Amino acid sequence: MTFQNTLEFARQLDSEDALASYRNEFHFPQVNGKDVIYFTGNSLGLQPKRTKRFVDEVMDDWKNLAVEGHFYAEKPWWDYHERLAEGLSKVVGAKPEEISVMNTLTVNLHLLMVSFYRPTKQRFKILCEEKAFPSDQYMLQSQVRFHGFDPEEAIVEVKKRPGDHFWRIEDVVQAIEDSGDELALVLIGGVNYYNGQVFDMQRITQAGRSVGALVGWDLAHAVGNVNLDLHEWGADFAAWCSYKYMNSGPGNASGIFVHERHLGKKDIPRFEGWWGTKKETRFLMQPEFDPIETADAWQLSNPPILSLAPYLASLELFDEVGMSTLIEKQQLIVSYLEFVLQEIDKEVESTFEIITPEARGCQLSVFLHGEGRELFDYLMKNGVITDWREPNVIRLAPTPFYSSYEDMYQFGQILKQGILEN
Template identity: 55%
Template sequence: MEYHNNKEFALKMDKEDSLASYRYQFYFPKHTDGKESIYFCGNSLGLQPKTTKTYIEAVLDDWKYLGVKGHFEGENPFATYHEDLGKKMAAIVGAKHKEVVAMNSLTVNLHLMMVTFYRPEGERRKIVIEKNAFPSDQYAVKSQLEFHGYDPDETLIEVEPRKGEDLLRTEDITDLIAREGNEIALVLLSGLNYYTGQAYDMESITKAGHAMGCQVGFDLAHGAGNLKLSLHDWGVDFAVWCTYKYMNSGPGGIAGCFVHSDHIKRKDLPRFTGWWGNKKETRFLMDDTFDPIEGAEGWQMSNETVLSMAALKASLDIFDQVGMDKLIEKSRKLTGYLEFLIDGLRSDRIQVITPKDPEARGAQLSIRVLKSDKSLFEAISNKGVIADWREPDVIRIAPAPLYNSFTDVFRFVEILKELVR
């Protein structure tokens, strides 16, 4: 669309925005001057919905007045609280209800998925990952390789951009899989790279991995609630994500997990088991033979913290009202406007390294500060902008479509313009 570099245009876009009212359903931190901060850090911790306290208090009241009977009585019984969350998250990630479950934390779920889907055998024992993946993924993968008795230096393949480039090319990933696929057991990439903001072509990567007999999984920490996903149709074997970023579940909020329907009925798949993954019909018979639920719920181990799930439910109910299609539509306009205004600065101090193609990014632009100077980040922070610095040289700006406005974007770039000059 055609953008204009003036405040009137930003105000006009906000007035025409059908999602503008959702901004007022969230709390914004205040700057030292008492005014609302310009909050562009939803890719690290989403803002708190104003209904969160009510949802948590409802659980506290059920516990208070029902005690143990709250597991099966009340409006939202504890024992089945997670089921509605799984249904709503399935719509967000493009999955069937049975393929998604809310449980644990992201890296715990990643380990549980690798127990099932990393099954080295013979020469097929390598794992493919990004060289600049989020460190927790690196730690998890290396520890899994070591657990199986392998040296990560010999069994970890780290795919990286070409020399002089910041972004991974899809053909380089798929060519690597085709070239070394007979030795690859698992392809495990981010859906969206936390540092560059690049969204990968998950459909093509999954197809390439399966063509070579590899299992394919994704860490969607920065993709879930941000990108248009179709995990079921793409045939992804598994995916994991946190919910405290774009899904606004609060610090350390409960995570999500996807297991494709091709796998959910298989009882022969290895997994770490616990009683909450046992069929609900027989769970309380207290039998010592594990009989898994046919679905992603079959990978559950223990009943989850309902208070944490209540915070997630508050946000997912908003997502359910809006729908991902409308969020993606606004997100692309909002991020496109941010890109347009930054490009207009023509500053030699900064460089956007996130892809220009809206299909290859989400609600984030990564701004490289040349010469790795953190002073610019500190300066925008002092002006009331809450963003994120990632070593060695990037400021991450994430305008979340649920609560950020075009005026937020315009105000931020005006501050940036003043500082880079």
């Protein structure tokens, strides 16, 4: 497609957009009396309008049924979380029994590492990407220390090549092969939070498993954003948050994936709690843990229903649209945003450098050479909600559910004016 940086062309794309009506399914903050141009769905997605109905239903059940809501609500609370498994399995490419929803992301990664980081004197190393998201770094360091190893020796960070802003997948594979039989675990962010790079998860998973390591993925920036096929790729486990592209609300419940080859085992190391026991025997209050034969065996406590209700509302949207349709629009709108940036770059003296490689999802990370924080502040004051990373990077994530092509054009005009005025 030959793009044009004109309002008419952007509106033409919107008129042809199969997802255009879904913009009306979300609440937009306003600045200066207008809906904002929202580029931070990679941090916190907008609220779906139908969310209130799902939450109100739980509140009404609590009001009218109290404890009986566990079994007699329209969506009984004791198995409420099970309603999310089918929808999430389609989003991440898994079987429903491989999915559970519980806790928050880093909590779940810690719990999963109880099962999947079992170091020995010979095989104890963890491989991750250089400068992973800080929470992942802290988690890995604390896990390694907990097992009595030195993070400097046990954690293998794959670095970018000098001058590169992205990782070469062949370098990741080589690092796995070099670690060989010392490697216990590969744990990488499927989409890097800083540069927006999508890792070749299938190839890396295969490489890790070929040397005898277990492989897990932090999918915080990947779920609801890029194509995932966790079951077929053979990943051992994964976890993700739900409040970014999944639009479930701030700090909301995390999802996990555990490959079916690990399910139904009583001897797998695991921190255990009541809600991971089989439903048939749970209320017999038996002293021995009897694990559910699904990923729910990793649950500890009864699910937070008021947290799951918004997630279920959002998954209803994903079920209606499907990931393939979302990704189709994502690819076009991100390409159009890239074109708009390039066109504005030609018109102003500043130089934009997109550091996100072609392997990408919704996010473009852009160096604004010669520009400072003042430009970011200008964008925010003029209704462009974006994200700033020091020293001069903005992250732009036009999510397909609610971003329009006209948004991309109008952003370009506001960006241009901001550069000229600053």
